[in-house]
Amino acid sequence: MQMLGLCDMLLDAATNRPLSDAAPAQLEKSAAARRLILRSREPISSVHVICRGWAATSEYLRNGRRQILPFALPGDLVCASLFADVSRYNVEAVTRVNYRSFDRAALCVATRTRPDLVDLITRLAASQMERIAELAVDLGRRSAAQRVARLILSLMERLEKSGMVRDQAFNFPLRQTHIADALGLTTPYVNQVLNTFRRKGLISFEKRSLTVLDAPRLRAMID
Amino acid sequence: MQMLGLCDMLLDAATNRPLSDAAPAQLEKSAAARRLILRSREPISSVHVICRGWAATSEYLRNGRRQILPFALPGDLVCASLFADVSRYNVEAVTRVNYRSFDRAALCVATRTRPDLVDLITRLAASQMERIAELAVDLGRRSAAQRVARLILSLMERLEKSGMVRDQAFNFPLRQTHIADALGLTTPYVNQVLNTFRRKGLISFEKRSLTVLDAPRLRAMID
DNA sequence: CGTAAAATTGAGCTGTCTCAATCAATGTGG
């Protein structure tokens, strides 16, 4: 009973469906913007799924620099919590974030009776891995402008899948610091790149809402 | 029977144990240096495990640039073959490589009766993911010298685990091109960094064998 | 032993960073 409930909830959460009646609302936790959802070195006992808002998984280096790994959007697993027993990363809320936590041991058990759950977790893990690998390629071999273009386009694609894009526009809560730290750049330079994009009529940006004005040309910049 | 055999073989392969009698030698495939083990866009039906030699998973961009993801050493799964149905990467042999392929469908089935197999695969997937994430951090936020230092040290650590390091020395088949493409650099610059390391007495290098002369100082360079 | 692959070197250049100062926006407490 309980396992099935948990399993369905994970399915709901990961497919970004609203809470089913079976899943009482109080199970959803919340974190204000900039709060940590998961701390580096913290032991992990459950897997988190983002329901609302954006989160950033990141590592801080001793010299104070930060690298952000792919952002977690609604419907995403928090990858830092997927396999490791102790988190190697911080996961911090970019906006206010609602999320649900699923006990890992219970998930493991549920796995035995629900093959679809295994599929789901496998698929989610696979797309996590793919996104991190793509990030590595970007960081290693693409210019600043290409990285920014790719970030914008990939966020748009991901949001489109859950119907969060209208008329090429979507809510874009990232600060330039987030962009810089996600793409291995500095804020002043990100600023410069974004302004170039605006000047060229590729994107526009107002009130935390980003519009992609010319997706084809933006895509053409990559490679 | 067959499943158990397959499962044991994967366990053997991934723990870098020699072939057990149960696993006939002819199951081990081989690829000469520079040959592709897996081609980008190729459909994947089996998971490959490296038994001998080094392999590089990489993506080629349209502009001819290449990014290498973490190298696969003996005992490693080829990560490109782990979850995706179609490969997004090339996997090419750096040296002559011996490897074994395990049918994914069969593995899935074997999974039901062998919980240790699930553990193994999970653990292997987790360490793949961790390595790619570390690479992303290196590429985004560390200097060329730091990246090279980290590559050397992390390869050494990985090889130590399977007893392939003696007196701080190990076989190092990578060309400077591999290092450059793995670390988002160019060959001339890699050359310069390596020479600096030699001049400083941090490493030495002869006949494809690399010796870490001063691990503490090399480690101290990082962060 | 000849040929292809890899390493080395150097001069000049450029993408991106640093540092610092200023300005705008956003949130908060009274």
Add this chain to the structure above:
DNA sequence: CCACATTGATTGAGACAGCTCAATTTTACG
């Protein structure tokens, strides 16, 4: 609901890490 406090955006001048493009030498190998 305003004034301050904090956080984020913008700008500019100068610096440098790492790149480009050859040319040359060395090494590996059939």
